[in-house]
Amino acid sequence: MxxxxxxxxxxxxxxxxxxxxxxxxxxxxxxxxxxxxxxxxxxxxxxxxxxxxxxxxxxxxxxxxxxxxxxxxxxxxxxxxxxxxxxxxxxxxxxxxxxxxxxxxxxxxxxxxxxxxxxxxxxxxxxxxxxxxxxxxxxxxxxxxxxxxxxxxxxxxxxxxxxxxxxxxxxxxxxxxxxxxxxxxxxxxxxxxxxxxxxxxxxxxxxxxTEAGHASFEILPVLVYLAAYFLFGAGYIAYMTFMIAYVRDGGGGAAAQAAFWSLIGMSAFVTPWVWRRVLALDRGGLATAIILGTNALGASLPIFGHSTAWLSISAVVFGVAFFAVVGSTTAFVRFNYPHEVWPSAIAAMTISFGIGQTLGPIVVGAITDVLGSLSYALNVSAALLALGAMAALCQRRVRPKGSVP
Known part of the structure; x- marks a missing residue:
């Protein structure tokens, strides 16, 4: 997204x-x-x-x-x-x-x-x-x-x-x-x-x-950040694809499924206020790492139980971070590149993310078929998001702040 x-x-x-x-x-x-x-x-x-x-x-x-x-x-x-x-x-x-x-x-x-x-x-x-x-x-x-x-x-x-x-x-x-x-x-x-x-x-x-040339954007300095965004694409979509099935398999009826999904949706409305100070951090991939780490935490919580409270916390924590990751990548580009390079830089982010969310559902589905439990799908989802957070944490600033208009 x-x-x-x-x-x-x-x-x-x-x-x-x-x-x-x-x-x-x-x-x-x-x-x-x-x-x-x-x-x-x-x-x-x-x-x-x-x-x-x-x-x-x-x-x-x-x-x-x-x-x-x-x-x-x-x-x-x-x-x-x-x-x-x-x-x-x-x-x-x-x-x-x-x-x-x-x-x-x-x-x-x-x-x-x-x-x-x-x-x-x-x-x-x-x-x-x-x-x-x-x-x-x-x-x-x-x-x-x-x-x-x-x-x-x-x-x-x-x-x-x-x-x-x-x-x-x-x-x-x-x-x-x-x-x-x-x-x-x-x-x-x-x-x-x-x-x-x-x-x-x-x-x-x-x-x-704008017509910025792709030659003005170099992939190598942000390769680790692109890897983080790829992992986010693969991890979030696995959670969003199979989580309702997990709730139902755990005995959750219509009310439980509706409440869980609605909590994720409602999280979008508080995201700007929760993360506004984090998104202002101009320290390489730190903001993205913090948000992705929170996303991974939310994805991992259902592994420990099916209780209504536990699943509700998972939905809120996951949702609040999920809607903020895209904003963090946009902020990263704006902090690290001049205006004329933004289209090329964000296009590269989009491709990396798109490949991740393309591979994520079918790979995680295949793992579930082989191992026989949706718990493994959630484990893989949370692990991918955690790896993405660690990769983003390794990203340093691409250029001095003073060089950005």
């Missing part, structure tokens, strides 16, 4: 748009594409796996193919926006997500579902990257409120996680085993409703992407 994959030169917001209202509207693309499109899958995975006879590897593959689509979409986003414009990229990507969610409700065919998950990834990337870059230009046009304004966009996935967490478990409980397709219809209809405001507000902009 990365919002500021590309940075625009023109920092003026589109005319006739209130900054907070516009960013909240843009965040709906993230709500649909990621909060619902990517993460709601974990809520229906247990029922789909039972009804369709999937292995954990097959279940993990559905998030792997989604991540492949997201990575491809993120890499094509800048060209897409140049070709069709900001509004078409954001609206079109989000509509594609709604259509793919509807397809998930129409079939149990593995290949058709894989295609739907792929399209969801591409559409989410188009809406999320374009919306995030435009939100950044809007936020930067109000320097005194920039952090607050941009945090409104970051809350988008959390809103989707919260909404799906309140709907999916109770829908499955009401309609019984094999009702996963009804949940997908509910998610498609909810997403369609959330897409409407994107067509009711002007979201076009004169902002253009």
């Amino acid at each position: 990365h919002t500021q994959d590309y940075l625009a030169q023109d920092r003026r917001p589109p005319p006739d748009a209130h900054p907070a209202r516009l960013i909240l509207t843009l965040s709906l693309a993230a709500t649909v594409g990621l909060g619902i499109g990517r993460f709601a899958y974990a809520l229906v995975l247990p029922d789909m796996r039972d009804d369709l006879g999937w292995s954990y590897s097959a279940a993990g593959f559905m998030n792997t193919i989604n991540a492949v689509g997201y990575l491809a979409g993120a890499l094509m986003a800048s060209r897409l926006i140049r070709l069709v414009g900001w509004s078409a990229a954001i609206r079109g990507g989000t509509v594609a997500c709604v259509a793919a969610l509807a397809l998930c409700a129409l079939t149990g065919n593995f290949f058709a579902l894989s295609l739907a998950r792929l399209v969801l990834g591409v559409g989410a990337a188009a809406g999320f990257v374009a919306g995030g870059a435009l939100a950044a230009t809007v936020a930067q046009s109000r320097p005194e409120r920039a952090n607050f304004l941009l945090s409104l966009f970051y809350a988008g996935p959390g809103i989707g996680i919260l909404a799906s967490g309140l709907i999916a478990p109770y829908t499955l409980a009401h309609f019984g085993p094999g009702s996963w397709w009804i949940v997908w219809w509910a998610m498609a209809l909810l997403s369609a409703a959330m897409t409407i405001p994107l067509f009711l507000v002007r979201i076009e902009s004169k902002a253009r992407f």
Whole structure:
């Protein structure tokens, strides 16, 4: 998950748009594409796996193919926006997500579902990257409120996680085993409703992407940091893919599943206040290491028990850190590179992260199939995040602070 994959030169917001209202509207693309499109899958995975006879590897593959689509979409986003414009990229990507969610409700065919998950990834990337870059230009046009304004966009996935967490478990409980397709219809209809405001507000902009050359960004000085972000991508997605199945296997019913997922979603709303001082640290990878270490702690807690209190603490600790990691990588780039290098640097971060979240679900699913318990999936998830924290801690500043505008 990365919002500021590309940075625009023109920092003026589109005319006739209130900054907070516009960013909240843009965040709906993230709500649909990621909060619902990517993460709601974990809520229906247990029922789909039972009804369709999937292995954990097959279940993990559905998030792997989604991540492949997201990575491809993120890499094509800048060209897409140049070709069709900001509004078409954001609206079109989000509509594609709604259509793919509807397809998930129409079939149990593995290949058709894989295609739907792929399209969801591409559409989410188009809406999320374009919306995030435009939100950044809007936020930067109000320097005194920039952090607050941009945090409104970051809350988008959390809103989707919260909404799906309140709907999916109770829908499955009401309609019984094999009702996963009804949940997908509910998610498609909810997403369609959330897409409407994107067509009711002007979201076009004169902002253009910078054309920084890739030669100005060197990978070697930040190789360890890229490795940390790769490990985060692999570790977080394993937790977010299989955790609901773990809660259900431990006896958690609809209320427990809804509460757990909703706590993760609600954590998005407190993230900016919890981490604002940590994100201000200009000490190499220290901020990312602290946040990733907290993320690893949250992921490891369910290993020690299934109690409601224990799982609730895990959801809050994981969620608060999860939503802050992307912000820490953006802060790292801003502290260590001049403005003209930001697009290349953040693109490199996106690729590293994308590869990690592509490999994570299917590898962890295969490990679970071999060893026979979801506890191993959580162990691997927590270990990957802890390794990521240690790698980030080894990252030093790339250049003196005084050289950054």
